[in-house]
Amino acid sequence: MIRIERVFPKDILTLQKVVKETYLPYFRYLWHDEGKAYLAAMNDLFVLNQHLQNPFNQYYFACNEQGEILGYLKIILFAPVPEEDLPLALCIDKLYLYEAARGKGIGKALMNFAETKAREEDPQINCLWLRVMDSNPYNLDFYAKHGFNVLHKRWLDLPQMKEEYRGILTMVKKI
Structure with missing residues (x-):
């Protein structure tokens, strides 16, 4: 059973550790450094x-029954979809899992949680959106299986990022 627990400012050092440990294994290939x-x-x-002080930014840890953190989710409430006329939206800004937690339904639980949170926060929120690197077929497939569709692609202009990996997709799911 997965528990989803809100992250508060008192948890900032744990959050910092989890962010580092869940980001690098998947995305160090994108960067020259x-x-x-x-x-x-x-x-x-x-x-x-x-971010933790802003009530529209909310972080959550996914934990197992023993309280071990398996990954985290960051959502942004009332975040309009960029370049679209979709103002009542929830952004799934971050969803990262430890490698050992992949394929065990934890990502699905976090996605379901985000959708439920959107509905609870305001019944008028009518879509979820996120950004995903176009060089990440595992995540693209995961989001597509959860009802997300590609809206558009843009290129990131980050100096340390390798040129061939700068494509990022905006994906949306109507709810």
Whole structure:
């Protein structure tokens, strides 16, 4: 059984550790510096604390029955879909799992949780959206299986990112 627990500012050091440990195994291939600069910026304590203080940014840990963290989810409430006329949306900003937790239904549980959270927060929220690297077929397939469709593709302009991996897709699921 999976427990989904809200992350609060008191949990910031645990969150920082989980972010680092779940990001690098999957995405170091994208970067010339193996993701060090990106992770340092994304996982900075000041940045994480700002996110945790913002009521629209919500982090959740997925835990097993023993309380071991298996991954995390970050959602952004009332986040309009960029470049689209979809203002009542919830963004799944981050969904990362430890490698050992993949294929065990944890990602599905987090996706279902995000959808339920959107409905609970405001019944007018009519879609979920996320961004995913186009070079990540495992995640693309996972999101497609959960009802997400590609809206558009754009290119990231991040100096440390390898040129061939800069494609990112915006995907949407109507609810």
